[in-house]
Amino acid sequence: MEVRKFSIPEIIIGRGSIGYAGSYALQLGGKRVFVVSDAGLERCGWVERLLDILHGAGLQTIYFNQVQSNPRDYHIHAGADLYRGSNADVILALGGGSPLDTAKGIATVVANGGRIQDYEGANRITRPLPPLVLLPSTAGSGSDISQFAIITDTQRRVKMSLISRSLTPNVSIIDPDLLDTADDHLLITSALDALAHAVESYLSPLAHPLTETQALKAIWLITRHLPQALLHRHPSDLERLCLASTAAGMSFSNASLGACHAIAHSLGGVFDTPHGEVHPVLLPHVLRFNLPACTAKMAEMGEVILSGRFASDTETAEAAISWLENFFADLGTASRLSQIIPHGEDFQQICTMAAQDACLLTNPRPATAEDLFAICQEAW
Numbered sequence: 001m002e003v004r005k006f007s008i009p010e011i012i013i014g015r016g017s018i019g020y021a022g023s024y025a026l027q028l029g030g031k032r033v034f035v036v037s038d039a040g041l042e043r044c045g046w047v048e049r050l051l052d053i054l055h056g057a058g059l060q061t062i063y064f065n066q067v068q069s070n071p072r073d074y075h076i077h078a079g080a081d082l083y084r085g086s087n088a089d090v091i092l093a094l095g096g097g098s099p100l101d102t103a104k105g106i107a108t109v110v111a112n113g114g115r116i117q118d119y120e121g122a123n124r125i126t127r128p129l130p131p132l133v134l135l136p137s138t139a140g141s142g143s144d145i146s147q148f149a150i151i152t153d154t155q156r157r158v159k160m161s162l163i164s165r166s167l168t169p170n171v172s173i174i175d176p177d178l179l180d181t182a183d184d185h186l187l188i189t190s191a192l193d194a195l196a197h198a199v200e201s202y203l204s205p206l207a208h209p210l211t212e213t214q215a216l217k218a219i220w221l222i223t224r225h226l227p228q229a230l231l232h233r234h235p236s237d238l239e240r241l242c243l244a245s246t247a248a249g250m251s252f253s254n255a256s257l258g259a260c261h262a263i264a265h266s267l268g269g270v271f272d273t274p275h276g277e278v279h280p281v282l283l284p285h286v287l288r289f290n291l292p293a294c295t296a297k298m299a300e301m302g303e304v305i306l307s308g309r310f311a312s313d314t315e316t317a318e319a320a321i322s323w324l325e326n327f328f329a330d331l332g333t334a335s336r337l338s339q340i341i342p343h344g345e346d347f348q349q350i351c352t353m354a355a356q357d358a359c360l361l362t363n364p365r366p367a368t369a370e371d372l373f374a375i376c377q378e379a380w
């Protein structure tokens with residue numbers, strides 16, 4: 001086997017694990033903790049609970065909640081200014097992908113200077129970040145595990161992918177109880193984002209045995225347990241969704257992603273499209289495009305999805321793609337881009353940007369802007 005790496009944070013997972021936030025901040029040398037979250041988690045009472053835990057551990061806190069979905073560059077810079085003026089020493093974020101990526105962006109700028117745009121792409125961060133503790137409140141983004149952060153450049157209207165070992169947090173605290181307050185739409189879009197992470201990273205040329213086992217586990221957990229989790233919301237179902245998101249995060253953080261995420265980032269930059277709504281629309285089309293380049297591997301993945309195989313690899317892979325389409329339809333997600341995007345006029349520009357996205361480097365079949373445009377037209 002070629003030399004491979006597998007980078008993950010320290011992971012604390014289980015119901016009630018939010019209670020460990022204070023002790024981990026202290027272990028990392030914290031006295032004044034810079035807390036990042038958003039208004040939604042304030043309304044659910046989770047921010048108050050977290051601040052109580054930190055204060056109970058004797059820590060001081062500075063709270064920052066200028067966070068939006070598809071986090072903006074100017075919020076990163078506002079957070080970095082507040083951090084610098086506050087003598088904080090640890091950054092702790094609670095939320096879905098947006099607060100967690102906002103925290104990563106703030107940590108990057110305060111440690112390295114300049115603007116967040118300076119760190120777009122792979123391995124551009126040179127100085128170590130302040131200690132980062134991340135608490136995901138959704139089972140999907142994988143930001144609490146990954147060495148990725150996705151930030152919107154508002155002038156260029158593009159979602160930048162920042163990829164660096166430095167962005168892997170020190171600690172990920174995963175408490176399935178936080179999913180209790182998530183509505184069905186959030187559970188579905190988060191889980192399907194995690195499914196897209198698992199599928200794209202499994203097919204990535206950078207995949208290796210340590211990432212593949214995680215990806216297949218995530219695919220199995222989501223395809224088998226998401227409907228049940230929506231129906232019953234039993235704690236064990238929510239735990240499985242957290243495990244799936246964590247496993248998918250371990251896989252994509254180390255093997256990266258593909259064309260589905262490259263296009264989703266560009267769509268999000270232009271239309272502010274919610275990330276998790278794009279994947280069920282695009283993923284089947286991207287898989288059909290990729291099929292000739294990774295037929296045997298897609299069949300292996302198909303065997304997990306279908307719990308069986310057909311006579312040939314191609315039949316197995318095609319049946320798995322159809323199975324996923326039916327799975328998405330049963331969940332009630334959009335099946336055409338025209339259902340989630342106001343118009344298709346900017347698609348040439350979107351696909352030109354997507355062809356520059358770092359995630360496209362690991363698509364199993366090389367794809368040009370024209371190929372991506374054809375995929376979007378099929379999905380329209």
Ligand SMILES: [Fe+2]
Binds near residue numbers: 197
């Ligand atoms: Fe994603």
